[in-house]
Amino acid sequence: MPSSFDFAPLFPAGLPAPSARWTGLAKYSFVGGNNDSEQVPLDGLIEAANQALQREGRSLATYGLAHGPQGYLPLREFLVTKLKRDAGISCSVDDLMIVSGSLQALDLVNNTLLARGDTVIVEQETYQGSLQRLTRLGINTIGIPLDDDGMRMDVLASTLADLKSRGIRPKYIYTIPTVQNPTGSIMPESRRAELLRLSADYGVPIFEDDCYADLVWSGQRPPAIYAMSQNGGVIHIGSFSKSIAPALRVGFIVAPWDVMSRMLALKTDAGSGALEQMVLATYCRPHFASHVPALTMALRAKLDTLMEALNEQFGTAAEFEEPKGGIFLWVKLPDQVDTLKLYQAALAAGVSINPGPEWSTNKGHSGSRLRLCFASPSHQQIREGVAVLADVCRKEFGVPTRSGNMEKARA
Amino acid sequence: MPSSFDFAPLFPAGLPAPSARWTGLAKYSFVGGNNDSEQVPLDGLIEAANQALQREGRSLATYGLAHGPQGYLPLREFLVTKLKRDAGISCSVDDLMIVSGSLQALDLVNNTLLARGDTVIVEQETYQGSLQRLTRLGINTIGIPLDDDGMRMDVLASTLADLKSRGIRPKYIYTIPTVQNPTGSIMPESRRAELLRLSADYGVPIFEDDCYADLVWSGQRPPAIYAMSQNGGVIHIGSFSKSIAPALRVGFIVAPWDVMSRMLALKTDAGSGALEQMVLATYCRPHFASHVPALTMALRAKLDTLMEALNEQFGTAAEFEEPKGGIFLWVKLPDQVDTLKLYQAALAAGVSINPGPEWSTNKGHSGSRLRLCFASPSHQQIREGVAVLADVCRKEFGVPTRSGNMEKARA
Known part of the structure; x- marks a missing residue:
């Protein structure tokens, strides 16, 4: 078909540059x-796919397997157990939402909290996808330098004080504390506590991205910042991309209901892929550990x-x-x-x-x-x-x- | 955890109302x-899952199975054949993008073409999810009445003329021509031709939502508007939700590269669920028809x-x-x-x-x-x-x- 129709005059201002063809x-x-x-874990995934489809494949006829917008219940149940065991997080299935990879989590958190011109704090070196999103949303992004233990609290403290003196309340402090991307550090428990104090003092929530947290050489990790929080001012996200397989596109968010209910209102995709949720839940319960x-x-x-x-x-x-x-x-x-x-x-x-x-x-x-x-x-x-x-x-x-x-x- | 942190002051203006808990x-x-x-088709899906995972399950370790941002190649190949056979569409795998259900297609098309205050034309009775999206985006949505053959072309013609006289160029004409939602009509070929003429005359592209088009009692459907277009001014979307299972969340977009390359730049989710794409491609090729x-x-x-x-x-x-x-x-x-x-x-x-x-x-x-x-x-x-x-x-x-x-x- 000759494409003579000119779409260019219809594109709104601010659209990103067109993608090049995949090579x-x-x-x-x-x-x-x-x-x-x-x-x-191919044999395990095949077995899980068989089991899950045999057991409840007919429920694929219903959006979200009739488990509601927060995702497949057995996967949320597995996560409740896993997050308690690995990260010290006490939460229920109602505190969890399954999303299409932690990238959707980034979008939902951003769309729930950010408006053009807002300020957020990130680690000076951080995930490119997060930086790109913030740029596109027109956010002022302030990077805090890192040392071997992650985000430097002295600089964070002075930055928060400076922003407060200028009447600016950042919308969140974004951190990848457990295997920092790209530096590979792990923030020690004491620094996490310090971060929580600063968060509470300045009323700035923490956005904790734990998507690499399963991959620690020692097998030992500090408790999640979410788990250590006294006031519930933490949004925690994670993923199965790094622990099982990235092409599956399954991640999750743990958040207080105030925020969760807002994110649910923005998740208008009629649920994340159900087959992948079923297979992951079935595989992970016996085999993840x-x-x-x-x-x-x-x-x-x-x-x-x-x-x-x-x-x-x-x-x-x-x-x-x-x-x-x-x-x-x-x-x-x-x-x-x-x-x-x-x-x-x-x-x-x-x-x-x-x-x-x-x-x-x-x-x-x-x-x-x-x-x-x-x-x-x-x-x-x-x-x-x-x-x-x-x-x-x-x-x-x-x-x-x-x-x-x-x-x-x-x- | 007691959630004493107050997120409310951080929410930007215009956020939708919070969701109620799922009941x-x-x-x-x-x-x-x-x-x-x-x-x-449970047995078929189980067999397909086994085959696909045995054959290439290890590629789940790579985002998008290394098939690029437009989706799993065998699924696009199936769609090329299916769209030709069923809808008369001549396209190549490069004209197709796999998305997470046709809802993501709606979002990508909207985000590529619309800015707050723009005008679009829809069928007076139409899909609620489309109307909700347009409302949230701040779009002026004009509904054209339907008769037994779908959108009325006399009213569309006068509406386009009226808008033009007021200096307004609508961003698209959204139609569900093949099993209209909710009225269940099918727009005859002659009316599709009329619609294409109006589209070309006024320089307004057609957004063709064919998500129900597989479910026609007679098994016969008119060619897609996309297939009939002379100038390439049509974006066509479809879905496997209605023909196979909605919980899978797999849909697709057929569009000229000018638009496709813009939508790809906005699809920042690192690909749609790969297992579901693999299973669908493997199942559909022998069994869909x-x-x-x-x-x-x-x-x-x-x-x-x-x-x-x-x-x-x-x-x-x-x-x-x-x-x-x-x-x-x-x-x-x-x-x-x-x-x-x-x-x-x-x-x-x-x-x-x-x-x-x-x-x-x-x-x-x-x-x-x-x-x-x-x-x-x-x-x-x-x-x-x-x-x-x-x-x-x-x-x-x-x-x-x-x-x-x-x-x-x-x-």
Whole structure:
């Protein structure tokens, strides 16, 4: 069909730029929250799909399986148990809403609390998708620097005081406290308590994004900020994307009813995918607790491969703190490296990376930093991809100075 | 946890009212696009789930199964074949986007084309969810009256001329031409051609919602308006909710790339549920063409039960045109019946209905009308529910005047 109709005059102001056509994943893909395909619990999911469909597949004829807008009840029941066991959260199925991935959670929380011109506080380095959403909504986003224990409370305190003196009440403090994205830190319990004090003092709720919290190497994590709250001023979100499989698009929100009832009014999608909720609930109840340690062990091994490859290829030119869990490594390259340019050159060579400025409110601080996701590529792809990346970086920026793979691999 | 934190001061202006807590479906539920649970092709879906997961379940580790933001390729391939065969649409997989139910399609089209204060044209009686969305977006919604062949072209022509004379270019003409919701009409091919002429003359695109188009009693439908378009000024959406199962949340959009690329930029959910797309593609390719006639036969039988029950219980007080397909009947009661009040009283008696004013831009015309969905309740529930509804209506409004079930059932 020849498309001669001109839609352009009909587009409203402020629409984002059109998407380019999909051209597939890079040969060496270190981006996106993709997981290790070998760790998808395939037999368990197949068994769960069979069981769930046999047991109650006919209920697919009814929107939301007739379990209401908060989602499939057995999945909420599993989450009540899991959140208590892992994160110390005491909640009921009524405090939980199943959503289409934690991205829908971000949208629902934002749409419930934010209006153009509002101010929110985030971690200086944080999830790109959250920053993009805030930009699109016209929000003033203030980034608080991080240290090895996460968001710095001294800077947060002075920022809140400063904002208050200017009559500005931020709408929330957004944090990824348990395996911070992209830095991989875990906020200790004492700092969580300090954050809660500041939240209460200034009347600013905490938006706790725990989507990576299952993937902690030690298997031990502090209680969720939501669990520690005395006043209920915390919205907590999580996901099955990192623990089971991202393509499923199942996440959840735990929130007080005041906020939950507002988010429900905005969730006009007639429910999130029911088959996926049924399969997850059926699989997770017996298997989640044993699946996660096996997954994290595999991820930890890939992280080791990545760190080895970086040491081998970049030598001292690549600096990083070992993350305490998760699927990504936050890397500092020498100051002369512009990772936005490196991103373009690397992509042309078949390697995709996340340039630091896209994951930070501080373009100066992040200009020579990058995020590398290690869950999806194989060990061999990690080694090969880092070698290609080092070659590209050397050609573009002169670092690393020597060809690590030649010297070390033959040593 | 005691929730003493007060979120209320943080809510922006214009937020919809909070949702009430879910209290379950009514005993006799004649609302919602729920389907006949007996017709869920359970064995086929189980087999498809097994096949799909065995074949490519490991790809769930990658967002969107690495098929890109437009959705699982085999499902788009099935749709290319199906849309050609059933609706005469010639398109490629690049013209298709899989979405989380046609509700997400509505949101994406609206967000791509509409700004507060814009004008759109709809059918006077139309889908409540579409009307609610337009209201929330602050859109001027103009309803065009319907006759037995759908939207009246004489009124549309004069409306477009009038708007043009006032310098207003509507953003789209929204139509449900193939099993209109709620009236059940099918727009004939000649009228579709007329609609396309008006669309081209005034430069107003057509937004064609074909979500019920699979459920036509005769098995024959006119070509889609999208298929008939000469200039590409049509956006076409559809769904698997009505043909397979609504809880799956899988719909699709066919649109020119100018619009598609804009919608893709707004679809920031990292893809719709992949398991459901895999299962649907695997099931539908061999089974869709034989499943649908069996489903429509069962639905047609339920419609007969509903029409019989209405005749028996309401006599001449209930007027309706027999729909040409679908899952709902649009009923006119005597003028003194206020179906918004009837809705409340019936709900208290365990019967849920859709009051006419919620499905119409003309509250006067629709005040004594209601929509009854017949796919989900059993034949017995249809008979019992209509009897209860007649009792409630008689008590509240004095019609129907005689107790049909007493007189007729014993005749």
